[in-house]
Amino acid sequence: MQGSSNDLHAAAAATEPLGRIADLLAHLRIRTRIGALMLLAALVAALLAAMGIRGLAASKESLRVVYEDRMEPVRSLSQISHLMLANQLQMQLALARANPQGGIVRLEHISAWQAAEQIEQNVAAIDELWHGYLAASRSTAEQALAQQFGERWGRYLREAVAPALAALRGLDYLGTQRLAANAHKLYEQAYPDIQTLVSLQFDQAQAAYRAGVQRYERTGWLALVSLLAAMAVLGRLGQLLIRSIAQPLQQVIALCQRIAAGRLDNPIAVRGRDEISEVFRALRTMQKQLGDSARAIHQLAYFDPLTELPNRSQLRQCMQRALEGGGSPCHGALLLVDLDNFKAINDTLGHEVGDQHLQHVARHLREAVGGQALVARLGGDEFVVLADALHADEIQAHEQARALAQQVLTAVARPVHLAGRMLLTSASLGVCLFRPGMGSAKDLLKRADTAMYQAKAAGRNAYRFYDPVLQAQLEARTALEAALRGAIAAQQLALHYQVQVDAQRQPIGVEALLRWHHPHHGPVSPAQFIPIAxxxxLILELGDWVLDAACTQLRAWSDTPHMSALTVSVNVSARQFAHPHFVEQVQAALARSGARADLLILELTETMVLQDVADTVRKMQALRCLGVRFALDDFGTGYSSLSQLQRLPLYQLKIDRSFIQDMGVQANDTVIVQTIVGMARNLGLDVVAEGVETEAQRQALVQLQCPGFQGYLFGAPQTAQALHAVLGGPGVAPRRTLSVAYPLSDSKQEKTA
Known part of the structure; x- marks a missing residue:
């Protein structure tokens, strides 16, 4: 063991000088190393043959090719790749600073133009680098790759960069977004060409170097006979020189491969000051810039730039993971947070203060939920809190979600001091509980949104849990509205007419009532679709259609003697009457149909006419000049005064059915009807009592001298053809169908136009 240890120490002592020499060479320029080697060879081997000298010169040329002809293109190609990637970042930065304006997202002017100028500079730099690269000699394989990259570079300029510059200067957000994606796609297609060209440069550098080494070795063998000792020294120095160049080059290749694979966290150590060390420094700078760019792109892709909260993209990923669950029995909760009256802050204090307020709210939400939930920003003044580890028991999970919602409301309500004042705000929360596998992320957001609007409807500063029954009602209403939008074009609408008679049961007019027969659902009650319209x-379109159809029917009856004197009453909605061109629309309907204006009665409600009395009087007088007459519908249920009624050019009052139904039961109703009839007589107005369904009601009204009647006692609403058959010929009294009493329950749905 001791002998082995001594051998190791001896080997280390022998290699230590060589290590010091290698470190010394690393601090010398490559040309300096080769120059020193040639000087030593000249001093020691002055007798080398001309062939040996040429061999050394060839070795020098090979090494020069390695650096000058090969490494320079590598740097150029790397810079081209970096500049193309920088263009992507410029586009993404311009998109990130876009601002919504009037419901349309547009790019911010300064950032968009700065991005366009920077991209143009990058393109010019790439062109210069690429033309410099093309000026050098290349192999056949390299020429083919260079031509392929040149074509893709041209396509990149034509299809992505040039239109992207126009979109940026035109502040076109959607166009820039699409072109940025296209530019990224084209960059990904061109990137392998650049890497292949770099690999070819390294391969050719190695080949050139091996050729130089071979020439050098041949020269050494020729000089070996005359200078064995000198060649031994030169061989050793050459070996060190090879190691000082080849090993760093191999490290450069490995580094480039790791960078190309996306591994940007490898430390790059630089020990010397030679050319290869400069390559290492350039690679280290490029790796840092690429890493910064990748982190910036990740930040833009998954985080909100204003609040630094996770954005919609990251939220959807987290929601998807929570819905997948991995077999977890835990419940989750999604809380959609919408700030109440946030628009007032923007309008009064400016968007800058509004943005600062959103930042404070985001911080308060993070502090409130801590680590128990994820806080994200959807956009505008909407935030989302996602908790995916609630209790497995639904009741306890519901209580946890309720407590979390209260924490969120408390956090939002915290006062914020901005612009020299204290801002107080509140929020409306929609809460949706879920289990893994329960719907999609889109479904959860939709349910939470529905619950949030329920909280707003409840007075705001509140939270509501998702109710599937209300959701079903909302979806049914939405489907009904969608079907109603095409009902006119599909000819599903029709007018039915209910007859109005005098005290002798003689017809004096009809009221036009709108009916909708859906091809799949059958008759749809007006009580369902009129409130939706x-x-x-939609009520404007329906009102125009009803007016046209009623005038057309009025004109058609004018050719039938026993119906030519009938008036047609048409109900007018508040929206329709408030339209600035309502008078012109009525004139146009009369002109198109050729109907008599004095037989058209427009029914208005008390609430409608009293919203803007001056405008109401102006419109009524304009139409009264044409002959059109007006009736006040549902009279007695509003709050109009006699002085206001006197200002209106009315023709008729219609007593609301609620008073008629309780006549003989409620003494007050009889008195009210008597008062209305007497008042109308004194004002010179006609009167029609609605909802007359029994003979007793008719007799009571006759005793009160009511001149007109309408209701199921005299006939149900029916088509124009059926009404024509019921009324019979001229001078013929109404048939028995006019006196048939219809069920009281049916009459409740009859009065809707």
Missing amino acids: EDSE
Whole structure:
């Protein structure tokens, strides 16, 4: 054992000088090393033959080729790759700084133009590097690869960079986003060509070096006869020189391969000051820049730049993992947080203060939930809290989610001092419990969104749990609205007419009532689809259609003697009447149909006409000049005063059915009807009592001298053809169907237009 130890010490002592020599060579330039070796060879081997001298010169040339002709293209190609990757980062930075404007996302002007200028500079630098690379001599295989990369570079400029510059300067967010993805795709296609060219350069460098070594060895053998001792020294020095160049080159190749594989965390040590050490420094700089770029891209892809919270992309990944669960029995909870009245902060204090407020809210949410849940920002003033480790028991999980929701409300309600004032805000929360495998991430967000809107409807600053019954009702309402949008084009709508009679049961007019017959669901109650239409802009389209259809039917009846004097009453919605072109729309309907304006009665409600009395009077007078008459529908249920009614050019009052139904039962209702009839008589207005369903009701109204009647006692709403058959010919009294009493339950759905 002792002898073996001595041998090891002796070997170490023998190699120590060689190590010191290698370290000394690493601090010398490669040309300096070769120059020193040639000087020593000249002093020691002055008698070398011309062939030997040529061999040494060839060795020098081979080493020069290794560095000058091969390593310079490697640096150029590496810089090209880096600049192409930098273009991707510029586009992503411009996209990250985009701002929503009026519902449209547009790029921020300064950042977009700066990105465009930087990309143009990068493209110019790449062109210069690439033309410098093409100027050098290349092998056939390298020429083919260079031509292929040149074609892909041209395609990269045409299909990605050039249109991306235009999109950036045009502040086109969607175009820049699409072109950035295309640029990345084209870069990924061109990247293997660059790496292959770099590998070819290294292969050719090694081949050139081996050729130089072979020439050197031949020269050594020729000089061996005359200078054995000198060759021994030169051989040893040459071996050290080979090691000082070949080993670093192998390390450079290995480093480039690791960088190409995406491993950017390998430390790169630089020990010398020679050219190969400069290559190591360049690789270290490039690796750091690539690592910074990769981290920046990851930050932009998965984190919100304003609050530094996880963004929608990372949230979806976390939700997907929570839904997969891995066999866990635990419940999860998704809390959708929407700030109440946040728009007021932006409008009054500016978007900069609004952004600062969002940052404070994000910090408060993180502090409130701690490590028990993930806090993410969806965008705008919407945040999401995801807890995926609640109790396996549903009741206990529900209580945990309730406590978490209360913590979130408390965190949002914390005061924030900004712009010299204390801001207080609240939030509406939608909470959705789930188990692994229960739907998709999209489903959870949709359910939480539904619950959040329930919290807002409840007065805000509250939380609500998802209710599948309400969700089903919402989906049914949404489906009904979608079907209603195509009902006119599909000719599913029709007008039915309910007759109005005088005290002698003679028809004096009809009321047009809208009906919808769906091809799959059958008749749809007006009580279902009219509120949906009124909550959207559909009521305007439906109102125009009803007006056109009623005027067209009025014109058709004008050619039938026993129906030519009938008036047609059309209900007008508040949205329709408030439209600035309502008068023109009525004029156009009359003109298209050719109907008599004095037979058209537009029914308005008290609430509608009193919203803007001046505008109401102006529109009514304009149409009254044409001959159109107006009725006040459901009279007695509103809060209009006599002075206000006197300002309106009314023709008729319609007594609401609620008063008619309780006549003879509620004494007050009889008094109200009597008062309305008397008041209308004194004002010179016509009166029609709605909802007359029994003979007793009719007799009571006759005793009160009510001039007009409408209800199921005289006929149900029916088509124009059926009404024509019921009324008969001129001078013929109404048939018995006019006096048939219909069930009271059916009449409740009849009055909707």
